[in-house]
Structure formats: structure tokens, C-alpha cells
Amino acid sequence: MQKLQGIAVSPGVAIGEALVMDNEGFRIPRRFVARDAVVDELERLDKAVEAAAWEIARNRDAVARELGAQYGAIFEAHLQMLQDSRLHDELEEMIRQRHYSPEYAVSRTLRRYAQVFQRIESSYLAERANDIFDIEKRLLRHLLGHRREGIAHLTSPVLILAHNLTPSETANLDPKFARGFVTEVGGPGSHTAIVAEALGIPAVVGTGSFLSEVSGGDLVIIDGDKGLVILQPDEETLALYRHEAEENRTLAARLEPLRDLPAETLDGVHVDILGNIEFPYEVDHCVDRGADGVGLYRTEFLYLGSDTEPTEEIHFDAYSRVLNTMNGKPVTIRTFDMGADKMPNMPAMEDERNPCLGLRSIRLALRNLPLFRTQLRAALRASALGNLQIMFPLITTLLELRQAKMVLADVMEDLDEHGIAFNRDLPIGMMVEVPAAVMMLDRFVKEVDFLSIGTNDLVQYTLAVDRSNKDVVQLYNPADPAVLRLIKTSLDVALGANVPINMCGQMSGAPIYTMLLLGLGLRRFSATPAAIPEIKNLVRKVSIDQSKVVAAHAMNMENAREIKSYLTEEMNKALGKTRT
Amino acid sequence: MSEQKVSRSLVVTDPSGVHVRTATAIQAVARRSRSEIQVISACHKAKGTDIWDLLALAAPCGSTITLEAAGPDAGEVLDALAPIFTGDETVLLAALRKK
Structure with a gap:
């Protein structure tokens, strides 16, 4: 038995046979x-x-x-x-x-x-x-x-162990058979992490080198909660994890009936719970769990899956599928949010030593207008089919927001000239994920229809931590009081100005923060579909008053670890668990 | 036929220690000989004809190894093996070439 510690990026436990891919994507079979x-x-x-x-x-x-x-x-x-x-x-x-x-x-x-x-x-x-x-x-x-095949043609359930997975490898996976991922490199923001979360399967990344010690077919346990990978587990460990996996299944089964019940607190306050998706098929997961809409539709996949830029039709087909399935419920499309390195046909940046602070996301869009306009055109056309909203990522300055809105207005005009239908009043919003945007939010609220707090980037930029760097990832903590203050400010400003505000980062899908966020005034959560039942379950077991007390107490504390353990304790109390 | 048993200790002077090609050369010599050959390092005892065994000797430059041979040509074999550990390319190649 051998235990490896990595970074937990997608929760759950998976036990099964390893499929080992070496550095060259070479598959070692059964x-x-x-x-x-x-x-x-x-x-x-x-x-x-x-x-x-x-x-x-x-x-x-x-x-x-x-x-x-x-x-x-x-x-x-x-x-x-x-x-x-x-x-x-x-x-x-x-x-x-x-x-x-x-x-x-x-x-x-x-x-x-x-x-x-x-x-x-x-x-x-x-x-x-x-x-x-x-x-x-x-x-x-x-x-x-x-x-000699890749992982695109799986025929039986496996756990995929690889040095790294390319976006197209992960995108072409058959979700029926991929039951978990481990990669030697990568961090929480890596594509593997996002895909694993989208598929709702456990994943651990950044374990460091270990592939030379496993063979295809070995028994492996992936603990996506603790970030552990166990190679050839002993009987005792195996029994322990089998039990846990069984408990998780029972919990999921127990939460299933929640689907049709409203997300309402004990004191009758309604909360919207929406789903985050990346692939169009995930919209089915949202419907299955009774989501109130799609709070975040990441569109990066459209660019990552192929070697050429996606055409307007490819965008349009994906968006229409999501809108049609959601049947009138809101769908928030976020325009592309990634660096030039992941764009097909785009030259590598010469001086990108610090990609998180570099030319990415809305900055890249505003410098590559044809690319940006293609996406906006498709989204606008799709807006005629349902309740579509457009959201811009990584907005840092008012000027950026105004520029993005100008491009959108320009595309609208263009569609008008050609007599193409779209919803002229579609809501336009922005992500709140850069501390600068929080500081200026009282100005931003006058120029948007809605806001969405992206906690992943907000934490990274506030704490100056690259969460894909395993040497500092332990400093990445959403419970840090500085982060909580920024969230509180955002909620106060938005609610004060009557602008709807959502949260779509990983924090909103983590039940330990649910009471805190309710107490701070959040009424719109958007999380990975798999997390929806758990959040709803908790919402239905607490009152707003009680949550306000928890929030007030947490906001008075000084360090992330204490805050986290306090919130865990309060959550367990609310769920009637005695475990501390 | 006279059965001889001889042994000799020597210091590895090949700057790369006992490496893959050394092992192959030892194996080639051992296969040609009619004696049983053992190569012993600080951590491992290897059969002269077993390439995988020889690879596990882990004998860096400066370490001491012991050669043992038992058989009719034991003495000659040790004479042929000893220079291999100096890392002299011509010795290595000669050992490999003689089939």
C-alpha cells in the first residue's frame, strides 16, 4: 500500500482499477x-x-x-x-x-x-x-x-492516472467509464479539475511523480475529499473506503427527494440555487437536481476541444441546447475566460511570466474583437430562444466593462441591420473576482443588471496565491477574513443598490459556507450540479436569523483555520450531526 | 579437468561506476567462460551471466567489488574481467565483440 498526497479538486471517493497513461499519453491496458x-x-x-x-x-x-x-x-x-x-x-x-x-x-x-x-x-x-x-x-x-489507444475509447469503468491530461483528452472522455482522475501535475484551476467537477467524479491533482510505481489494472482509491491517492490499498483501508463510498451513495439517495422541494429556510425565505456547467450535456444534471437555472455557463470548452476557432454556429448550437433544456429558467453565459495559451491559432505570448496577471479573459477578448464578436453574436442569437444573460469575466476597471458593453452594443446593431432576432433587453452582468472591482462596486452597480462573485479568482487575487502551485496552495483559503470582508462588501453594495447578486465560485457549493453566506445576505447560489442537493438540504434546515448570528460571529474572528472549524461545527449542529 | 576456485577484490576505477555497458561486457565474458562467476558489491551478489542481476550491483567509482570464479578456466576469466572495471572503452568493446 502506498499513499500519495495531492490537491483535492473534486470531491468523493472512487475505488477501482487504474488506467495508467504515461507522459506520452501511452495507455497501459488491463x-x-x-x-x-x-x-x-x-x-x-x-x-x-x-x-x-x-x-x-x-x-x-x-x-x-x-x-x-x-x-x-x-x-x-x-x-x-x-x-x-x-x-x-x-x-x-x-x-x-x-x-x-x-x-x-x-x-x-x-x-x-x-x-x-x-x-x-x-x-x-x-x-x-x-x-x-x-x-x-x-x-x-x-x-x-x-x-494503442488513448482514453477516448474506454469500455469498462476505470480510474485514470496520468502525468497530465490535455484538454482534448479530457473533453473526449466517456463519462460512463471514467470514475476518477489523478494527475501528477496541475492545480485546482487546471482543466482536469474543472472537467472532473463537471462530471461529478473524484479527482486529485499535483501529486508529484508516481506513475512509474503503478501498472494498469492495479487497485487504486481516490479520495477526492482529502486529496489522497492510495495505491494497492490493504484490506483494512479498502474496507474503510468501501464503507464511506456506500455512505455517500446512501446520502445521495436520501437527498434525491429534495429535488422537487423549494430551497426555503425554516423562516420561509426563498433561496435560488443554480448550477454551474461547462458542457451542454451537464444541463441535464441541473434539471435532474431541480436547479433554478444555470448561474454560470463556462464557455472555454468550445475553444479547448479542437485545433480551430469555434464558428458562430458551434457556439449557437451549444447555447441553444442549454437554453432549450432549461425551458425558460435563466442561463448565464460567461464569455471566454482563459489565456492565449489555450486558444487555438493564437501565438504564444512573448512575455507571459505571470499568466494569472497576464493577457487573459476579458483582456484577451478586448484585444481580439473578431473572436469576441463571434461569441457575442451566437449568444445574442440564442437569447431569442430563452432566458439568456451575458456575463463578462475578470472585469477590473469601469473602462473595461464599458468597452465590453460597447462591443456588445455594436454586435446588436449588426444583428439589427441583418434583421436577426435577439432579446434586446437581455441582462448584462459581470463577475466580481478582482479586489479592484469590489472596491469600485458602488460604481459598477450603476452599469450592470446583475453581479456574480467568482470566489476562486477572488481568493487567489486577494491572498496573492497561485492555487495551481502546490508549494503555496495551502495558503489558498476561502475562509480567510480578508476574503470574507470583500464578499461582505460586495453583498452590501449590491443589495443596497438592488442589483441581483449571485455567487458562482467553489465556495457557494461548499456547505460549510452556506450559513455564513445566507447570514451575509446571499440569496442566489450557483454551484456544480452535484453539490445542489446538499446545499438545498442545508438551506432547508436553517433560519436566516440563526445564519446572521453565525455570520456575525465568523466576521469577528481573525484567522482562516478558526473560522473554518467554527463554520464546520455550526454546519454539523444544523445538520444534527454530533461529530465535531 | 581441474576444478579451480579463485577470488579477487578490486576497486572500481571507471568514473561512471558499474554501468549498463559494463554489465553487458561482464555478461559476455561470463557466458563464454566455462566457470561459475559471481560479482559481489557492498549491497548485492550477482551471477555473472545474469544481466539484471549485474545491473543491480550499484557499485560507483571508488567502491570495492569482489569477483569469484569456480571452474576450469577460473583464473583466466578473472584476468579477463578485471580490466572491465577500469572503464577502458577498448576493453569493453573487445569483451562485447568476441562472440
């Missing part, structure tokens, strides 16, 4: 073969060894000819390692006796050899492990041949 296939599988292994040996010998001769015999000798060594009788016997035994697939046997055996070298404290030996991985890759390539 563990077992059928009993009657053993002879065929052994033959397949022999053929692969033979082919790999031939290839190595050819390399050896070519290198020796071109660079000299001493360089060819390294391939001679690989050849000897590959053709070694002990390796062969060991592989044969695994396939014959334990019915392992040749791929699994190869990966398992060679990785074990490599580990021996990696453990020895000597850099020259650790590098030797690379020789072994090289042999492993060569053999796997011959074994898998044309069946």
Missing part, C-alpha cells in the same frame, strides 16, 4: 486475460520480444556505424536485457500462472526492476531506470500495435 487465451498471449509476447529485439539490433548497428562502436554498445545492453532468460521466465510465469495480460506483465515486471534502481541513492543508477522504461515502451509498442 490486467487479466482469459484462461484459454494463455497460449495465444504467450505467442504474442514472444513475437513482440522478437520484433523489439530486431529493432534494437538495427539501432545498434546504425548507431555503431555512424557514431562509433561504444555508442552502439548501449543498445547491445538493451538487447541483452530484453532477451534475458530470467525476464522471459518471469513474464511467462505471470501470464501462465496468474493470467496477466502480456502488457501488464511487461509493465509490472520492468517497473519493478526500475524501482530497484530508483530507490538506490545514486544518480547514475536512477538514470539507469530510464533504460528500463525505454525497453518497456518498446515492448508495449509492439504488444499493443494498432490497439
Whole structure:
């Protein structure tokens, strides 16, 4: 058993078979073969060894000819390692006796050899492990041949363990079979994190390097609540997690009937609970959980899935699907919110040393008007089909907001000229996620129809913490009093000016903050669909008066940890849990 | 046929220690010989004909290893093996080339 600590990015527990993808997106397949296939599988292994040996010998001769015999000798060594009788016997035994697939046997055996070298404290030996991985890759390539597939064609439930997943890999996943993610790199803002949350499956990122120690088919537990990954768990740990997974299922089943009940506090105050989505199909998850609308429709996916810029029609099709399914309930489309690095066909920035503070989001939109206008045109056209709102991200100055609104007005005029229908009065809003916007909110409220607090970026910019950096991520804490004060200010200003205000960051989907936020005056929560029942459950168990007391108390405290434990305690009390 | 058992200790002077190509060279010599060969480092005892075993010797430059040979050509084999640990390329290549 081995435990790895990473960053928890999507809650829940998943137990299952590992699907390992190495740095090159190379998939190492399943563990077992059928009993009657053993002879065929052994033959397949022999053929692969033979082919790999031939290839190595050819390399050896070519290198020796071109660079000299001493360089060819390294391939001679690989050849000897590959053709070694002990390796062969060991592989044969695994396939014959334990019915392992040749791929699994190869990966398992060679990785074990490599580990021996990696453990020895000597850099020259650790590098030797690379020789072994090289042999492993060569053999796997011959074994898998044309069946070398990515993760787009899963056929059974797996937990995906990868160095990193590209946006298109994650976007093309079959959610039926992907039950959890672990990536060696990445942070809470990474695409993997967002997709995992969208799919409602547990995910842990930023574990550091560990893939050389697992093989496809190994049993793995992903604890998306604590950010833990457990490789080959022992019986006791497994039993513990099975129990927890079972409890979660029971809780979800218990919360299901809440779907059709109103989100109303004990003292009869109605609260709107909306869903955050990224993919159009997630709108079904919102409907299933009785969401009052889509509070945040992230549109980045449209840009990430392909190598070309999405056309107006692609935007329009996605938006229409969401609007039609929501059937008159509000849908808030946020215009693209990402850096140039993730845009297809856009040159990399020359001087982007600090991407979070760089050319991204609305800043990028205002510098690339054709791109921005395409999205706005599609959104405006879709506004004729339902209750659509447009929201601009990362607004920092009044000038930016005015510019964005001007572009929108210009696109409206254009549509008018062509006689294309759209909703002229559609609500226009902005994200409140930069401290500067909070400070200037009394001015902003005069120029928008609604606001939405984005806590993820607000926390990052307020506390000066890059949450994708595992060395400082522990400093990233939504419960920090400075963050809470900014949230309180935003709510006070918006409510005072009678401008509807929503919260769509991860904080609004975390039940420990629900009472605090209710107490501060928030009446519109937007969260990942999976979190909706839990938030609704809690809303129905508390009163506004009681929440105000909790909020007042929390706002008087001085450090994030104390605030968090106080809020946890109050939440458990409200839920009737005795656990502290 | 005379059965000999001989052993010799030596210091690894190859700047890279016992590396992949050294191991291959030792294996090549051991395979040609009619004696049983063991290579012993501080942490591991390896069979001369087993490449994976030899790779696990973990003997850096400056460490001491012991060679043991038992068989009719034991003495000759040790004479052939010892220079391999100096890292001399010509010795390594000669050991590999003789099939």
C-alpha cells in the first residue's frame, strides 16, 4: 500500500482499477486475460520480444556505424536485457500462472526492476531506470500495435492516472467509464479539475511523480475529499473506503427527494440555487437536481476541444441546447475566460511570466474583437430562444466593462441591420473576482443588471496565491477574513443598490459556507450540479436569523483555520450531526 | 579437468561506476567462460551471466567489488574481467565483440 498526497479538486471517493497513461499519453491496458487465451498471449509476447529485439539490433548497428562502436554498445545492453532468460521466465510465469495480460506483465515486471534502481541513492543508477522504461515502451509498442489507444475509447469503468491530461483528452472522455482522475501535475484551476467537477467524479491533482510505481489494472482509491491517492490499498483501508463510498451513495439517495422541494429556510425565505456547467450535456444534471437555472455557463470548452476557432454556429448550437433544456429558467453565459495559451491559432505570448496577471479573459477578448464578436453574436442569437444573460469575466476597471458593453452594443446593431432576432433587453452582468472591482462596486452597480462573485479568482487575487502551485496552495483559503470582508462588501453594495447578486465560485457549493453566506445576505447560489442537493438540504434546515448570528460571529474572528472549524461545527449542529 | 576456485577484490576505477555497458561486457565474458562467476558489491551478489542481476550491483567509482570464479578456466576469466572495471572503452568493446 502506498499513499500519495495531492490537491483535492473534486470531491468523493472512487475505488477501482487504474488506467495508467504515461507522459506520452501511452495507455497501459488491463490486467487479466482469459484462461484459454494463455497460449495465444504467450505467442504474442514472444513475437513482440522478437520484433523489439530486431529493432534494437538495427539501432545498434546504425548507431555503431555512424557514431562509433561504444555508442552502439548501449543498445547491445538493451538487447541483452530484453532477451534475458530470467525476464522471459518471469513474464511467462505471470501470464501462465496468474493470467496477466502480456502488457501488464511487461509493465509490472520492468517497473519493478526500475524501482530497484530508483530507490538506490545514486544518480547514475536512477538514470539507469530510464533504460528500463525505454525497453518497456518498446515492448508495449509492439504488444499493443494498432490497439494503442488513448482514453477516448474506454469500455469498462476505470480510474485514470496520468502525468497530465490535455484538454482534448479530457473533453473526449466517456463519462460512463471514467470514475476518477489523478494527475501528477496541475492545480485546482487546471482543466482536469474543472472537467472532473463537471462530471461529478473524484479527482486529485499535483501529486508529484508516481506513475512509474503503478501498472494498469492495479487497485487504486481516490479520495477526492482529502486529496489522497492510495495505491494497492490493504484490506483494512479498502474496507474503510468501501464503507464511506456506500455512505455517500446512501446520502445521495436520501437527498434525491429534495429535488422537487423549494430551497426555503425554516423562516420561509426563498433561496435560488443554480448550477454551474461547462458542457451542454451537464444541463441535464441541473434539471435532474431541480436547479433554478444555470448561474454560470463556462464557455472555454468550445475553444479547448479542437485545433480551430469555434464558428458562430458551434457556439449557437451549444447555447441553444442549454437554453432549450432549461425551458425558460435563466442561463448565464460567461464569455471566454482563459489565456492565449489555450486558444487555438493564437501565438504564444512573448512575455507571459505571470499568466494569472497576464493577457487573459476579458483582456484577451478586448484585444481580439473578431473572436469576441463571434461569441457575442451566437449568444445574442440564442437569447431569442430563452432566458439568456451575458456575463463578462475578470472585469477590473469601469473602462473595461464599458468597452465590453460597447462591443456588445455594436454586435446588436449588426444583428439589427441583418434583421436577426435577439432579446434586446437581455441582462448584462459581470463577475466580481478582482479586489479592484469590489472596491469600485458602488460604481459598477450603476452599469450592470446583475453581479456574480467568482470566489476562486477572488481568493487567489486577494491572498496573492497561485492555487495551481502546490508549494503555496495551502495558503489558498476561502475562509480567510480578508476574503470574507470583500464578499461582505460586495453583498452590501449590491443589495443596497438592488442589483441581483449571485455567487458562482467553489465556495457557494461548499456547505460549510452556506450559513455564513445566507447570514451575509446571499440569496442566489450557483454551484456544480452535484453539490445542489446538499446545499438545498442545508438551506432547508436553517433560519436566516440563526445564519446572521453565525455570520456575525465568523466576521469577528481573525484567522482562516478558526473560522473554518467554527463554520464546520455550526454546519454539523444544523445538520444534527454530533461529530465535531 | 581441474576444478579451480579463485577470488579477487578490486576497486572500481571507471568514473561512471558499474554501468549498463559494463554489465553487458561482464555478461559476455561470463557466458563464454566455462566457470561459475559471481560479482559481489557492498549491497548485492550477482551471477555473472545474469544481466539484471549485474545491473543491480550499484557499485560507483571508488567502491570495492569482489569477483569469484569456480571452474576450469577460473583464473583466466578473472584476468579477463578485471580490466572491465577500469572503464577502458577498448576493453569493453573487445569483451562485447568476441562472440
